[in-house]
Amino acid sequence: MPVKTALITGITGQDGSYLAELLLAKGYTVHGIVRHASSLIANTSRLDAVYQDPHDAERRLFLHKGDVTDAGLLNNLVRDIEPDEVYNLAAQSHVRVSFDLPDYTANVTALGAIRLLEAVRAARIDAKVYQASTSEMFGTAAPPQSETTGFHPRSPYGVAKLFAHWATVNYRESYDMFAVSGIAFNHESPRRGETFVTRKITRAVARIAAGLEKKVYLGNLDAVRDWGYAPEYAEAMWLTLQHGAPDDYVIATGRPATVREFAEAAFAHAGLDWRDHIEHDERYERPAEVPALVGDPAKIEREIGWKARVHWDELARVMVDADRAALSG
Known part of the structure; x- marks a missing residue:
């Protein structure tokens, strides 16, 4: 069986690092986009367990400088890598911070998603796309929330994620893309950022x-909140792209x-x-x-297992x- 290739945005974050570990363990070649801070040093500490010697001919993890605000970079990278699977985990994901930085949050979290979807579409490749949607899109909607619950986001972050969510649905329906939105409820781990x-x-x-x-x-x-364990949610992301048809799934514990x-x-x-x-x-x-x-995970339990x-x-x-x-x- 040919080796699969995956592209992960937000690979240095909590979810991205667990997903990279999972895919590497399954034999994938993994490419990740790493955003550099003003120090010009990328924080890759969450990837220490899987980061390899760059001179190792057998390495399967490749990190690329850039971020999802750069459409040219995304277009070139998707065209050159030709990934089988694309996971968009990049976001300004702190809800409280999004009130202070609404423009930046929208640029990264909302427009970043549509830039990536367009890069996949323009490359004319048969790639499966996972969009990391969030329970924050539901906002004041009464729990438990499922895939059919109406959205009412209450932060710039939730609004930006809702834009990305509907963009994913639109590209799936307009271009017949295998595009999945995983509506993940809160998920945590020892790798969670210290401000959460x-x-x-x-x-x-x-x-x-x-x-x-x-x-x-x-x-x-x-x-x-409905708190789950991030490594399990990374597994759910992967499983949704292995399913026979793309759809939207709530990822939650229900507790x-x-x-x-x-x-x-x-x-x-x-x-x-x-x-x-x-x-x-x-x-x-x-x-x-x-x-x-509070999520209702009945659909993902029933259809994905x-x-x-x-x-x-x-x-x-x-x-x-x-x-x-x-x-x-």
């Missing part, structure tokens, strides 16, 4: 347990918890009482809150253990 609430909590637990801090400051503790409940579980795992260490800070409140996001195995309480323990190990080691 789950990792902020588990990192604080590790530091408080070690005597390095006393408090952590959070926003809305009553927000309800909700509040931020307060997640924090309570995380602190308890370290023998601490969360009430002694959490303080409210209104600076972390969103201008427009999303009260409850994927089902979440790790749920929010176990996830909290996994992340606390990883942060404590990292701090001590």
